[in-house]
Amino acid sequence: MTDRIREFLHDEAAGGLAILAATVVALLWANVGPGYDGFWHTELGPLDLHHWVNDALMALFFLVVGLEIKREFVDGRLQSPRAAALPAIAAVGGVLAPIVIFVVLIAGGEGAEGWAIACATDIAFAVGLIAVLGDRVSEGTRVFLLAVAIVDHIIAIAIIAIFYAEAVSVLWLLAAAVLAVAVKRLPRLWIPLGIALWIAVHEAGVHATIAGVTVGLLLPVALGERVEHRLHPWSAFLVVPLFALANAGVDFGGGVLGDALGSRLTWAIVAGLVIGKLLGISGATLGALRAGGTLPEGMPRPQLAGVAAAAGIGFTVSLFIAELAYDDPALVERAKVGIFAGSVISGILGVLLLSVASRARRV
Template sequence: MTDDQSTVAAAAERVRTAVVDPLTEFLHDEAAGGIALAIATVVALVWANSTFSDEYLSLWDTKLTLGIGAAVISEDLRHWVNDGLMAMFFFIVGLEIKRELVCGELQDRRSAALPIMAAAGGVAVPALIFTAITLGTDSIDGWAIPAATDIAFAIGVLALLGDRISPGLKLFLLTIAIVDDIVAIVIIAVFYSKGLALGWLAIAVAALLSVLVLQRLGATRPWHYIPIALVAWVATHESGVHATIAGVALGLLTPTGKIAGRRVLEDLEHRLHPISAFAIVPLFALANAGVDLGGGAIGDAASSRLAWAIVAGLVLGKLIGIAGATFLGLRLGWGTLPDQVTKAQVWGVAALGGIGFTVSLFIADLAYDDAALVDTAKIGILAGSILSGLVGIAILRRRTPVPDAPPEPDAQPAPA
């Protein structure tokens, strides 16, 4: 092998190690995590509509107080999951965003332009549809509910189609969902934060800056950062900014590349992503997806502008927004579709973008204080996400041919 060939081979190996392997593992975990999320959702719905529904409600309404001295936080168990454990989920989202920005699809402007446009359309159009339907009602505060895409569920549904889905199609959906997450994080920070306490906010910022200082000093062990992360979380929680934003910020501050011989970001993703996919997110679904469907709840939702606004936003808004923005970007020459991805398949990806679920439930809880509105929103989210998944599967099954089977090896003559 020549020196040039060795250099090319070494570069290819670095790309595989830094990008391809983490992406393959990520997609595998997301697909399996989607199954765990679906199981937790079904369990929550069955539990909330069984003879043990009172136990379900009382469990998640249980108060838990943690803290020392003046720094005491008292929340029910559901909010400890939503504010505490979900901070870990958003920390991993921050890691994924950082990886994509530094060495993934979002690094190359031309490659990133099309999914960024698609994600922007997939946020704007659902929000506009929701706003148009709920204008003049108390429900309008939830305008961002149909703007979200659930990566785990969307990739999990895509996995049902098996080998007929190309890596390029998976990557296109994944990149759209990650950009969607960035927008959702900004929306939560800007529109769903309440009554800023500047003193606590200053402490949160100081904690984040101290992370940078430790990095400059060469600290690489997790225990160096865990106390600071806890301070940042508590201060963010008390500042009025939603506590999960601390998780995102810490993820974005995580260094890429090797630090003291260790790939910190990839190592954290490898260790924490399964915990998020198979424990934290299913626990979130268990705590939040349990809606009592009896007593006319479905009928009330069917006559509610809120529920229809969410369904229309997720099913129609995502379909029109993502596909329309993608085709506009192609017409303007702002990007190209990945290899083996057709324009017809874009409609299927756009439909799967309407599986909002996790982040949609999260925003619904932030948007409304009225429990009745939250429950109606949850029914709309469940209905819209299921419909979006079915539409996406139908389109992709119709528009994606089954790959040809590999040729069978020539039969060997039987021994004499």
């Protein structure tokens, strides 16, 4: 494992603790403290605080994701088609199975627009979970999880751009295309051009965070590595925890929890994250191995199920998609309860399966 991958994994693992802390604060604030919703809906210029976090700050998170995707495919573990094939197949399986489970359970009922909620993996929480287990999880397993999560993010970004865009303005979209070309040709001016691209994408009706991914993919690798080195700690320790603080607060009073537990939407998300990720990633990977694929060096096959379960921690991107999918606050709250429950169950299941695999390996 290279030093740069170790640094990325370390920041993500530590960032997972920051997200957890922010989530706890958000839940306490929403249930015990005053004015949670009122604070985040405070108008500040053209947007309220909630949208400044979700639309603007999260663009930095997706910028870092774009930079990491670019680096891994150009100069990393995914640069060769053979190396990229297995985690790509695993990620596709881990996206399709949750979607199928969700669609079947919802059966066209209320909340069907959120079909993509359960298909995302939270890198920070999943990597943080693996880090807690220390050397009981091999380096090859960590790299496999990271590669699967990166491809998972590529698919999630495409879903957000294609299926959760508003009415698209062709003129603003053309302006965004021109600015993207400018970023490619004049990478040293990526900051002002990136801001202009964010505005154009926002006005085009496509979610503005796509601008962050676009800039990350367009920057040259050498410059991108320096930018990622500087921005990744800010993304891991400020941006994503702020996102959790602004979005994870669910007031469980007033029958909200009971309503969520009685909702088909909540359980469709739980099933998608817990069962869909486990079966989708494990099944797709085992099928690829039978067809001649190979696991990363040093990754024991018994650890596959634990990694697949851990990938069901869908927190950050799942919350993000839920906010895009629903206008009805009641549906958003039911989705959040499902995301919380599914992510916690997936995390516990991942630890149990990886611990069992570790003990079996040492016997």
